[in-house]
Amino acid sequence: MSAFISDMSRRSFLGCSAGALLASSFASLAPPLTASSSPRRIILDCDTGVDDAIAILLALRSPELKIEAITAVSGNVPLALTLPNTLRMVEIAGRGDVPVAGGAAIPLVRQLVTASYVHGENGLGGAEFPEPKLKPVDEPAAQLIRKIVHSRPGEVTIVGVGPLTNVALALKSDPELASQIKEIVVMGGSLTSGNITPSAEFNFYVDPEAARIVFDSGVPLTMVGLNVTQKVLLGEQQLGALEAAKNPVSQAAGKILRSTIEHIREGRGITAKTMAMHDPLTVAHLIDPTILSLKDYYVQIETCGEFSAGESVAYEHPPARESAPMNLGPAARETRAQEFKANAKVAVGVDPDKFFQLLLQRITRES
Ligand code: BDR
Numbered sequence: 026m027s028a029f030i031s032d033m034s035r036r037s038f039l040g041c042s043a044g045a046l047l048a049s050s051f052a053s054l055a056p057p058l059t060a061s062s063s064p065r066r067i068i069l070d071c072d073t074g075v076d077d078a079i080a081i082l083l084a085l086r087s088p089e090l091k092i093e094a095i096t097a098v099s100g101n102v103p104l105a106l107t108l109p110n111t112l113r114m115v116e117i118a119g120r121g122d123v124p125v126a127g128g129a130a131i132p133l134v135r136q137l138v139t140a141s142y143v144h145g146e147n148g149l150g151g152a153e154f155p156e157p158k159l160k161p162v163d164e165p166a167a168q169l170i171r172k173i174v175h176s177r178p179g180e181v182t183i184v185g186v187g188p189l190t191n192v193a194l195a196l197k198s199d200p201e202l203a204s205q206i207k208e209i210v211v212m213g214g215s216l217t218s219g220n221i222t223p224s225a226e227f228n229f230y231v232d233p234e235a236a237r238i239v240f241d242s243g244v245p246l247t248m249v250g251l252n253v254t255q256k257v258l259l260g261e262q263q264l265g266a267l268e269a270a271k272n273p274v275s276q277a278a279g280k281i282l283r284s285t286i287e288h289i290r291e292g293r294g295i296t297a298k299t300m301a302m303h304d305p306l307t308v309a310h311l312i313d314p315t316i317l318s319l320k321d322y323y324v325q326i327e328t329c330g331e332f333s334a335g336e337s338v339a340y341e342h343p344p345a346r347e348s349a350p351m352n353l354g355p356a357a358r359e360t361r362a363q364e365f366k367a368n369a370k371v372a373v374g375v376d377p378d379k380f381f382q383l384l385l386q387r388i389t390r391e392s
Pocket residue numbers: 074075076077101140186187212220226227228303304
């Protein structure tokens with residue numbers, strides 16, 4: 026994966042006092058922390074995962090969001106790790122009031138492919154934390170998603186920052202559900218190239234069939250893909266600010282990110298020292314919609330490709346063409362243009378400075 030791409034000298038590490046100064050300057054630039062009168066209700070579905078962990082912490086510390094539940098899925102590492110990692114983050118944030126559910130252990134029809142080469146064997150870049158004391162709820166993720174959405178029809182946004190298996194299972198098992206979901210906001214796909222194959226972004230690569238169900242569901246969608254997430258690169262400056270702030274959330278975030286960067290360097294023998302904040306950027310969009318600019322697209326997910334499954338094929342305008350038909354003799358048919366129907370708002374631009382101001386302000390503040 027190309028998440029770690031830049032090279033900075035160790036000499037440029039910020040000392041603690043410089044980091045603290047930086048944290049306070051971020052705090053003064055970021056949007057004020059005011060209790061929102063009508064916070065946006067979200068269910069966060071994640072494969073926790075390093076950047077998922079930071080996304081969870083950001084969401085839990087943002088009063089603009091009302092986290093109805095956090096649901097875990099296999100992806101970066103297996104569910105047996107993403108679920109406890111999710112519970113750890115909720116516990117560190119002191120938010121035991123938020124229900125956490127375990128979901129799918131494997132993709133809909135494929136074998137699980139993980140990304141421990143980035144996220145470490147434990148999913149947190151090798152950073153160790155105690156076993157969580159919090160327990161997940163008894164209900165499986167898809168069932169909890171359905172229950173919450175039905176309890177508040179038209180009000181709940183699902184934010185999917187892992188493979189979309191849980192969300193697809195909920196949609197598949199409940200034909201009424203799609204019409205009651207306010208929106209699905211997804212970290213996945215790309216308007217440019219992939220990060221696990223030249224075509225596919227990791228989340229869609231792991232479960233292309235699930236992504237396809239979501240994109241064909243008719244629910245209003247926002248896609249936050251690699252074309253923007255790879256422009257928000259956390260480096261030493263931001264890491265120094267996280268480490269300098271003494272609250273447990275900032276300390277945990279700094280520990281995870283420091284350990285991950287070390288893990289990547291050891292594993293690949295490279296000196297890369299930045300990490301793309303894919304999932305936190307997706308959550309940040311819900312807190313401050315001016316961070317991303319969006320454009321309507323018709324997005325289809327490739328599920329048949331021998332080398333390209335999971336590709337997000339994004340049409341900006343008609344015609345939306347299928348692949349050329351096979352030559353089957355008399356049974357051959359003409360190439361068909363499909364109906365062009367915009368089904369997603371796709372992120373096309375990002376303000377990285379604004380994003381990092383928000384992220385650091387929320388994570389480094391005292392409480
Ligand atoms: C996505 O894949 C995962 O490794 C990250 O957590 C992110 O959700 C980026 O391709």
